[in-house]
Amino acid sequence: MGVRSRCRLYKDQPGLVAASYLPGGDLADALRAAGDWSAKAKICLSFLARVRLAPLYVLVVVGIDVILSHAVSAEVRSQIVLANSTNVANLQDHRIWTLVTSAFVLDERAGVVAMIPLLLLLSVAEVLWGWRRLLVVFFASNAVTSCIVYGLLLTGVRGGWLGGAITIANDVGTSYGSHAVGGALALTLPVRARRYLVPLAVVVVVVPLLNGGTFTDVGHLLAVLLGFLAGWQMRRRPLAGHLHRPGQLRADQTVAYAFDDVTRARAGLITALRQHRPVRLDDAAVAWSDRADRIHVQETRDMDAIDGTLAGAAWGVVLGTFVGLPMTGLVIGAGAVAVVARWHDAGLSDTTVERTVHALPTGRGALLLLTDPAGQPALTRALARTGGTPVPDVDRNGVPSDQDPDQDQDGSPGSGRT
Structure with missing residues (x-):
């Protein structure tokens, strides 16, 4: 939802809305509500049913490593590793597929035990984020990090600061993607420990650089920083990475709920966000007006x-x-x-937001959701517990469709706004 000059809308910092909602918040709530350790263990096991991509990816990597270690000679393995490296020579020759294949090939033989930390890391991320977000964070960060490292090395070679041998160096493995996932997890874990995990993640990648690290260590630092950005975006835009079935919801499928104040509306937003798995939710925003008749909006999906x-x-x-x-x-x-x-104006339209807020008294908060009609009853029941009441559809003058334009919302004649 963009901001157009025709609307008196002011886009506020979205992090103020979404900061208290983190991916995996439903798991954290369930664990807090559980009693003893056995109950907590059952909850964790139930959430493990979400894990699909992580074990599949690790299994493929292990399988490829076993083949390269036992089915081919050392010379052939070296050739395969070199052909799938995201080094300067390959990317200059437009072997772009290496941005993906490099994440499936290991430079040296790795034991099964060495893959367990990777499996645990990716599994935790998949439980908290879902497999789609894990896929995007891991492989997009691997590709972007590889491209930035390529650009830095290319600049160094052309400037004479680096030797030409570095253009054919091996650069494969899971480390770029796993470092990015670790950085994103450090910012999105729904626990207080994240305040310690973020600086720890930085220390882990900075120390090798202080000890004369290689370009791969620079890549690890870049990957962690990209992970931080990905985690930050998940907190600011919790619906931005949530993909749905083919076919987008229409603007006329917007529903709105009124709250006594903005604080309650934000609490209602968090409740709605935690319903996004069983309920199809494409966009959500909190809006309210001040005494200067300015409408403030805080969003969860559309890009700024x-x-x-x-x-x-x-x-x-x-x-x-x-x-x-x-x-x-x-x-x-x-x-x-x-x-x-x-x-660009996407998702909830500015016009819908403006009409809805103008139908409410000043100071009250509105929660607008772009959702499938089949999920509206569940949302209404959940939001009723936080003080939300459905707002009737409003016409172009900002008047509820079931209300006389010459009456206030309490049924008496008046100007319509207080």
């Missing part, structure tokens, strides 16, 4: 200029790699998508 900059930079550096100009693509992509995101 900051989101556009980050997304554009990621796409730009990958597309720029196709033509050998990754860093130029990063800059151009960041600027172009930021402009588009700033003015």
Whole structure:
């Protein structure tokens, strides 16, 4: 939902709405409500049913490693590793597929025990985020990190600061993706421990650099930073990465709920967000008006200029790699998508928000949801416990469809706003 000049809307910091909702919040609530340790164990086991991608990916990596270790010679293995490396030579020759295949090939033989930490890390992320977000964070971060490292190495070689041998160095493995997932988890775990995990994640990747690290260590640092950005985006835009069945919801499937104040509306938003698995929820926003008749909106899905900059930079550096100009693509992509995101109006429309808020007295909060009609009864029951009451459809003048335009909302004649 963008901000247009025709609407007196003011987009507030979305983090103020979503900060108290974190991916995995439903698991944290269930564990807090559980009694003894056996009950907590049963809850954890039930949530493990969400794990699908993590064991499949680790199994494929282990299988490929076993084949390369036992079915082919050491020379052939070296050739396969080199052919799937995201090094300067391969990416300059437009072997773009290595941005994906490099995450499935290991430089050296790895034991099964060495894969257990990776499996645990990815499984925790999948339980908290779902497999789609894990897929995006792991593989997108692996690709973007590889492209940035490629751009830095290419600049170093062309400037004479690095030797030409580095252009054919091996650069494969799961480390870029796993470091990004670890960084994202550090910011999104619904526990207080994240205040310690974030600096710990930074220390883990900075110490090798202080001890004369390689370009791979630089990649690990970049991957963790990308993970931080991904985790930050999950907190700011908890619905942005939630993919649905084919077919988008229409604007006329918007439902609104009124609350006594903005604080209660935000609490209602958190309740609605935690219903997003069983209920199809495409967009959500809290809105209210102040005494100056300005409408303030806090959103959970649509991109703003900051989101556009980050997304554009990621796409730009990958597309720029196709033509050998990754860093130029990063800059151009960041600027172009930021402009588009700033003015693009998607999801909940500005007009719907304006009409709904103008139908309420000043100071009351409104929660607007773009949701499947089949899920509305469940949402209404859940939001009723937080003080939310459904708002009737409003016409273009901001008057509820079941209300006389010449009456206040209490049934008496008046101007319509207090």
